[in-house]
Amino acid sequence: MEHLTFDYPARRVVAARSHVGVVGSGDLEVLLAPNDAMQARVVVNTSVDGYGHIWKSVLDRFFTRYDGAASIEINDFGATPGVVALRLAEAAEEAEGMQGARA
Amino acid sequence: MNETTPLSRGQRWFRALAGDAAGNAPVSPIWYADAPLCDESARFIAVVPDADNRFPRARENVVGLEQGWRLARAVREVVDADARAERRRPIVAIVDVKGQAYGYREETLGIHLACAAAVDAYASARLAGHPIVALIVGPAMSGAFLAHGYQANRILALDAPGTMVHAMGKEAAARVTRRCVEALDALGETITPMSYSLAAFAKLGLLDRLIDGVDADAPTDEQVARVRQILADTAASARCGPSDLSRRLDSDTARTTRAASIEVRRRMAMQWDAGESA
Amino acid sequence: MNLASTMAAPHFAATDSFIELAARERARRLLDADTFRELLGPFDRITSPWLPLQGIVCQADDGAIVARGTIDGMPAVVAAIESAFQGGSIGEVSGSKIAAALELALRDCERGKIVRPVIVFETGGVRLQEANLGLAVIAEIQAAIVALRRYVPVVGVIAGMVGCFGGMSLAAALCTRLIMTRQGRLGMNGPEVIEQEAGIEELDASDRRRIWQLIGGEQRVATGLADTLVDDDAQVIGAAVRAAFAAGVPDVHRSEAVERYLSLLSGVTPETVTPEAMRALFGGASSNRDERRLDR
Numbered sequence: 001m002e003h004l005t006f007d008y009p010a011r012r013v014v015a016a017r018s019h020v021g022v023v024g025s026g027d028l029e030v031l032l033a034p035n036d037a038m039q040a041r042v043v044v045n046t047s048v049d050g051y052g053h054i055w056k057s058v059l060d061r062f063f064t065r066y067d068g069a070a071s072i073e074i075n076d077f078g079a080t081p082g083v084v085a086l087r088l089a090e091a092a093e094e095a096e097g098m099q100g101a102r103a
Numbered sequence: 104m105n106e107t108t109p110l111s112r113g114q115r116w117f118r119a120l121a122g123d124a125a126g127n128a129p130v131s132p133i134w135y136a137d138a139p140l141c142d143e144s145a146r147f148i149a150v151v152p153d154a155d156n157r158f159p160r161a162r163e164n165v166v167g168l169e170q171g172w173r174l175a176r177a178v179r180e181v182v183d184a185d186a187r188a189e190r191r192r193p194i195v196a197i198v199d200v201k202g203q204a205y206g207y208r209e210e211t212l213g214i215h216l217a218c219a220a221a222v223d224a225y226a227s228a229r230l231a232g233h234p235i236v237a238l239i240v241g242p243a244m245s246g247a248f249l250a251h252g253y254q255a256n257r258i259l260a261l262d263a264p265g266t267m268v269h270a271m272g273k274e275a276a277a278r279v280t281r282r283c284v285e286a287l288d289a290l291g292e293t294i295t296p297m298s299y300s301l302a303a304f305a306k307l308g309l310l311d312r313l314i315d316g317v318d319a320d321a322p323t324d325e326q327v328a329r330v331r332q333i334l335a336d337t338a339a340s341a342r343c344g345p346s347d348l349s350r351r352l353d354s355d356t357a358r359t360t361r362a363a364s365i366e367v368r369r370r371m372a373m374q375w376d377a378g379e380s381a
Numbered sequence: 382m383n384l385a386s387t388m389a390a391p392h393f394a395a396t397d398s399f400i401e402l403a404a405r406e407r408a409r410r411l412l413d414a415d416t417f418r419e420l421l422g423p424f425d426r427i428t429s430p431w432l433p434l435q436g437i438v439c440q441a442d443d444g445a446i447v448a449r450g451t452i453d454g455m456p457a458v459v460a461a462i463e464s465a466f467q468g469g470s471i472g473e474v475s476g477s478k479i480a481a482a483l484e485l486a487l488r489d490c491e492r493g494k495i496v497r498p499v500i501v502f503e504t505g506g507v508r509l510q511e512a513n514l515g516l517a518v519i520a521e522i523q524a525a526i527v528a529l530r531r532y533v534p535v536v537g538v539i540a541g542m543v544g545c546f547g548g549m550s551l552a553a554a555l556c557t558r559l560i561m562t563r564q565g566r567l568g569m570n571g572p573e574v575i576e577q578e579a580g581i582e583e584l585d586a587s588d589r590r591r592i593w594q595l596i597g598g599e600q601r602v603a604t605g606l607a608d609t610l611v612d613d614d615a616q617v618i619g620a621a622v623r624a625a626f627a628a629g630v631p632d633v634h635r636s637e638a639v640e641r642y643l644s645l646l647s648g649v650t651p652e653t654v655t656p657e658a659m660r661a662l663f664g665g666a667s668s669n670r671d672e673r674r675l676d677r
Contacts, residue, residue, distance in 0.1 A: 001436040019423045022403060023440040024465030031423055031441055047438045075438050157651045160579060168646055175639045205570050205578045208654040211595045212646065213606050215569040216636060219523075219554035223636040226527040245507075245516065246569055249548050253520040270507040270516045270548075278577055280509055294434055296473070296514040309517055348524045351517070363430050364518065367421065367477040368484070371447070374420045375485050 004044040004052055006059050010035070010069035018094035021087045028076040028084060030091040035071040046076040054081060062088045070095070111164050112241040112265070112319055113149040113199035119327045120195070120334070121147040132156060132170050135177040140193060141335035146181045148174065149197040150251055160206035166247040167204030171217025174251055178224035182231055191233040193338035196225070198252040199241030202272065218250040225254035234341035236334055239301075240319055243268045256341035256350070257311045259333065260301055263319035268304045295360055308357030311337065399615040400540050400564060404446045404463035407501050410615045411459050411538070411622055412450030420447045421478055429472050431511045440466040445475035447482045452497045453623050456489070458482045461501035464543040470508035471549060476518025483525035483535075490532035497626050498529060500556065501538045505571060506547015519548035526555045530634065534558055536625040538618060539565035539598065539607070546571050555636050558625040559607040560618060561598030567607060568596040594656045604663040605635075 014034040021029035035041060040063065044055055058081045076084070110118070114134065121138040129136060132153035137144050152164050161167025178194060185191045203214060229235045237252035239260035248268060252258065260266055277284045291298030295306050305313050314333060317326045344350055351357065352365050399407060409417040421427055423441030432439050444466035449458050460479040462469045479500065486496040507515035526535050534557035539545045544566030545553050553559055553567060561567065572586035585591065594600060601607035609621045648662055
């Protein structure tokens with residue numbers, strides 16, 4: 001089990017929080033909440049060791065388009081990068097209130 | 104019963120505590136009798152092996168279909184008898200159960216309901232004011248312990264080889280979790296709720312007393328007398344306490360090892376009424 | 382009934398499937414619209430103290446969702462188990478959340494304020510990684526159900542696909558009324574465990590059709606061990622839950638009918654226990670649902 005932390009710059013305040021996903025095999029949950037500081041911090045708890053570089057790659061990609069000052073917690077049970085990206089997008093959307101997200 | 108078959112612990116302790124009282128002809132698989140406990144009458148109930156049980160997979164000291172429903176009957180009979188009494192007599196569950204019965208007949212015919220009936224009876228008796236004391240003299244496993252003992256106001260255990268509380272037998276748990284037995288033992292050393300030792304179980308705050316110095320297989324008269332006194336004192340204490348299970352979280356031990364259980368209740372109570380949402 | 386063909390045929394696919402909903406959404410759908418309010422949700426972050434010690438990643442709600450709201454306008458609380466996390470198994474926190482919800486509902490009921498409790502059972506039973514605490518909290522859940530159902534029906538829903546097994550099957554059996562889908566199963570020991578402990582001749586865990594014949598929703602309702610058989614549809618299940626409350630508290634709960642079941646058991650021939658024989662002997666739900674029975 002690994003705990004990884006990543007920081008990204010932010011440019012706008014995040015108003016709401018959101019939660020998506022489940023910690024099932026091949027899946028993950030994402031908790032997104034406003035961060036106090038004008039930056040984004042991601043904490044990843046993952047059951048699969050040794051993929052820090054993949055996490056960085058997926059998160060780098062997410063944050064090229066996301067600039068909210070969010071505190072994001074990820075609890076991961078072996079999801080693929082594609083599923084991670086999907087859940088992050090869902091969490092961001094739900095917080096923006098753009099769509100009624102599925103729980 | 105075959106006279107050359109050694110008595111099970113449940114049988115031995117039932118005989119020792121409830122006596123060979125004349126007129127009591129205990130019928131397997133549930134032995135029950137009313138016998139003196141210091142200055143009052145108490146009902147003693149034990150689950151014992153039943154070599155002639157109609158259900159072939161329920162012949163050892165297990166809780167199967169008949170065991171579940173008959174436990175319920177043994178408890179409800181005394182609840183009904185004392186319904187108008189000023190004082191409800193104690194009920195002592197002598198616990199020596201290696202598990203629930205495993206079989207397709209059991210599942211088909213609703214063993215889950217049979218066990219629930221026993222849970223229901225014990226819980227209802229407790230709510231009616233009967234002090235329920237569980238005395239663990241052997242294994243107290245899984246669904247069988249849920250049915251026979253775990254609804255008690257107080258839980259006592261003999262500190263002796265062969266007594267244990269757990270959700271699944273070690274070999275079965277090893278198979279299910281795909282670990283070896285030694286690995287499970289090692290886990291139990293650092294993860295208290297996974298341990299098979301009674302000392303670890305005691306750290307969960309669920310055990311009121313671990314009774315040492317007693318030979319569980321061949322107790323002396325002195326040891327039986329001591330256990331009997333402890334039972335009487337415990338029943339008296341239970342009578343003065345709450346009829347729910349709240350006491351289990353009300354000890355220094357529980358505050359240490361079950362801090363999360365306590366925190367859940369504390370914080371949910373704060374959020375229960377609107378205005379304090381998650 | 383052939384479960385496989387039912388699930389393969391597209392025109393039987395439910396458009397408002399309850400089974401496919403995650404636990405949180407199930408709780409939301411069972412409560413009156415717009416009344417859902419979660420207690421101790423993921424942002425409260427009360428998680429298992431025991432899983433990280435074993436290198437297992439926690440879910441922020443520990444796999445149990447508790448939400449208040451109303452049902453038919455009356456105060457209610459729903460506890461729904463998330464089977465995607467650790468098979469819905471009960472740990473110290475998830476079990477305590479369910480127990481606490483029932484205990485608080487009881488406290489309100491004792492003060493004259495009725496709260497309608499619903500439990501959505503989707504669980505394999507005790508979480509072995511928390512063994513003795515899982516078992517202990519299940520005993521606490523059971524105690525709370527027995528106390529609470531004197532005031533208000535305690536309604537259980539078993540939808541599938543995990544079903545309800547282990548110590549929680551006893552809790553389900555203590556409920557006032559049980560609502561099951563055909564896909565749901567209710568049994569004490571999982572088929573794999575029976576095969577493992579008693580051998581494949583006793584039960585072949587891979588024989589899905591047989592498993593459902595023995596312990597599936599249709600069989601359980603047909604033999605009176607559950608009360609209402611429903612389609613996998615969120616609206617239908619919600620309606621069944623409301624009806625279960627409307628029917629009120631019975632004089633005798635199923636788990637109190639001791640003499641009745643001892644009598645039925647005595648009529649069983651252990652050599653020939655079959656699902657059909659049991660239906661003939663035990664009768665259907667209508668023979669014991671809401672009956673005012675004086676005998677136990």
